[in-house]
Amino acid sequence: MTRKKWYKLDNAAKIFPSVSNKGRTNVFRLSFDMIEDVDPLLLQEALQIVINRFPMLNVKLKKGVFWYYFETNEKTPVIQPESPFITRLIEYYKDNNGFLFRIYYFKKRITLEVFHSLTDGFGGLEFLKSIVYSYLELKDVEIVNNLGVLSDKIECIREEDQDSFNVHYNNKLKGSRKEPKSLRFKAQEYQNNWLGLIVGTMDAGQVKSLAAKYNCTITELIGAIVFYSAYKSRHLFANQDRPFTMFIPVNLRRFFPSKTLRNFSLYVRTKANLDEEQSFASFLAIIKKDMEDELDKDKLQARFAINVRSEKNFALRIVPRGIKEIVLRATYNKVASSANSFSLSNLGVLKLPDEMKCCIDKVVFCNGASYTYPINMGVITYNNKLTISFTSELIDRSLQREFFRFLSKEGIEVIIENNDLEVE
Amino acid sequence: MKECSQCKVKVNTPRKTCPLCGQILIDDSKGKAEENLYPSYEYPNKKHNTAVRILLFLSIISITISATINILTFMGSYWSIYVVLGVLYGWILLRATILSHQNIAGRLLLQLFTLSIITYAIEKLANSDGWAMEYVIPFLCIATTFSIGVIILIKPMRYTDYVSYLFMTIIISWIPLIFYFTDMIKVAWPSVAAASFSLTTIVGMITFADRATKDELKRRFHI
Numbered sequence: 106m107t108r109k110k111w112y113k114l115d116n117a118a119k120i121f122p123s124v125s126n127k128g129r130t131n132v133f134r135l136s137f138d139m140i141e142d143v144d145p146l147l148l149q150e151a152l153q154i155v156i157n158r159f160p161m162l163n164v165k166l167k168k169g170v171f172w173y174y175f176e177t178n179e180k181t182p183v184i185q186p187e188s189p190f191i192t193r194l195i196e197y198y199k200d201n202n203g204f205l206f207r208i209y210y211f212k213k214r215i216t217l218e219v220f221h222s223l224t225d226g227f228g229g230l231e232f233l234k235s236i237v238y239s240y241l242e243l244k245d246v247e248i249v250n251n252l253g254v255l256s257d258k259i260e261c262i263r264e265e266d267q268d269s270f271n272v273h274y275n276n277k278l279k280g281s282r283k284e285p286k287s288l289r290f291k292a293q294e295y296q297n298n299w300l301g302l303i304v305g306t307m308d309a310g311q312v313k314s315l316a317a318k319y320n321c322t323i324t325e326l327i328g329a330i331v332f333y334s335a336y337k338s339r340h341l342f343a344n345q346d347r348p349f350t351m352f353i354p355v356n357l358r359r360f361f362p363s364k365t366l367r368n369f370s371l372y373v374r375t376k377a378n379l380d381e382e383q384s385f386a387s388f389l390a391i392i393k394k395d396m397e398d399e400l401d402k403d404k405l406q407a408r409f410a411i412n413v414r415s416e417k418n419f420a421l422r423i424v425p426r427g428i429k430e431i432v433l434r435a436t437y438n439k440v441a442s443s444a445n446s447f448s449l450s451n452l453g454v455l456k457l458p459d460e461m462k463c464c465i466d467k468v469v470f471c472n473g474a475s476y477t478y479p480i481n482m483g484v485i486t487y488n489n490k491l492t493i494s495f496t497s498e499l500i501d502r503s504l505q506r507e508f509f510r511f512l513s514k515e516g517i518e519v520i521i522e523n524n525d526l527e528v529e
Numbered sequence: 530m531k532e533c534s535q536c537k538v539k540v541n542t543p544r545k546t547c548p549l550c551g552q553i554l555i556d557d558s559k560g561k562a563e564e565n566l567y568p569s570y571e572y573p574n575k576k577h578n579t580a581v582r583i584l585l586f587l588s589i590i591s592i593t594i595s596a597t598i599n600i601l602t603f604m605g606s607y608w609s610i611y612v613v614l615g616v617l618y619g620w621i622l623l624r625a626t627i628l629s630h631q632n633i634a635g636r637l638l639l640q641l642f643t644l645s646i647i648t649y650a651i652e653k654l655a656n657s658d659g660w661a662m663e664y665v666i667p668f669l670c671i672a673t674t675f676s677i678g679v680i681i682l683i684k685p686m687r688y689t690d691y692v693s694y695l696f697m698t699i700i701i702s703w704i705p706l707i708f709y710f711t712d713m714i715k716v717a718w719p720s721v722a723a724a725s726f727s728l729t730t731i732v733g734m735i736t737f738a739d740r741a742t743k744d745e746l747k748r749r750f751h752i
Contacts, residue, residue: 108740108741108744109689109741109748111744113751167748167749169748169749169750169751170693170749170750171750171751171752172751172752174748174751176748186568187567187568189567189568189569190570198630211567212564212566302567303548303549305538422752423752502548502550505549506536509536509538510536510537510538510549513536513538514537518539519538519539520530520538520540520541521533521536521538521539521540521541521542521547521548522540522541522542522566523542523548524566525542525544525565525567525569525570526570
């Protein structure tokens, strides 16, 4: 009998198993729209080839006495026809042979949905890239892999399953966890925790020149438009005296040398008051200033040092898991659920070898929404196509409407598509 | 592709109205229908489990009736609590044990916990002299250790799934003996029997344990 491989959950992953449920799934979604219809048999074969290349994803969640942990899953992951309901809860012990991700196929689309404990957007993208690479190879597409897409021909390296939070932990740094409360959405929701999805596809070059016109980055531009759209749809909010707080995940691999395929991202926050007289320019000034202040290596390191420190606290470690979960859930409900109003996640520019480019039309990234954050946004650029996706629990679409109307008013051609959840 | 005159966006959908504002879309595709980009959905039929509902209703009624009679004819004993405990145990037996998907060793451990607590509660309620702690709980521990041990011998392939439950049962088996030494119970032999049985089992485990057992315990108990 070979020895089973096992992993502790990384620092960011520890919270998710305790706080996930049907209305707050902590699942994100990446999909590749291919040029041709997807062949499920080849896709299944590709998945089975690739899963061995990603041992840190080839796991099931197990309950220990003190912590959850991952253990190598000896079963086979199976692809499924796409569900009409996006980012549904991944039930750790029942779904998909215990795997914490799903691969869907639907017409021309290959979709990956991942439970956030497993990895972050970067790791998920690497995994899906690799699956599509293998899939295309099985379809006899000759690919010159000059951009280092991880495939079964490239060996695993030790650093890929590292908990980089721990590696880059500096115990001298101090920080505060205190966060002011933020504006909450309050509007009618879809039934059964369904999520509405609206994707806008546009020309990345046009958006880039618009950002250049306002002298900001694309994330700042999109963030400022979100502020402006929220300002225009203030009827969606409950307590208007609080600031609208945007949660922007940051890939820490940009700041710290790390090759990990597990979670290694943090966030910055930017907030603006919607109850004062505001304009697009003032919102843009706010977000530019916040990004400049917060996107700083030392500040980020201090922020995750707090979390790593509590994980290392011996008194906390020896508390049985059941009690830990109750405490974590209570803290999360109290602190995290009121700290942010909206989450904007930009995965940046995805580069693929030319031969793959010919087979893939566009890529969409969805950042699953929940009752804590009813509207979330995911952005990704590929092949000069920028896709912005809104996932929303709310039936009201005024924020999305204001957002895309702003873009089209600025002369950007937007193509909208949506999953067809309608009010009935 | 269709276009919305209000939002000034193109819309790639078989729908007639704009997904953003509900405006009727202008269609310049000349009859060429767009494809559905997402799977269509149906409203789920909520399954009402009638049997469970009837059982739940009967449980509530039996508790209410016995509580009512207990209060109206109060003679100094709260006997209706026995009914509550019985109903509660029935539910745990049915839902969390017989119908549960958890592995069998975990279910046995759950039964050990539940039965210990319920017999202890009945003993206290009846003001009797320690039969639960003295006899029932030690023998439950022996029975659980024995059953999990037998299951492991029968299904050695799933050894690693069961071993940590066996380990926990063994630890629990020592608790009655601690009660004996702190003078909470008077009869020694069942507690001593439980402790020595668990000691035998653990010695057996260590003697015959392989790499896999040690690894499994390390994983389950990592702090």
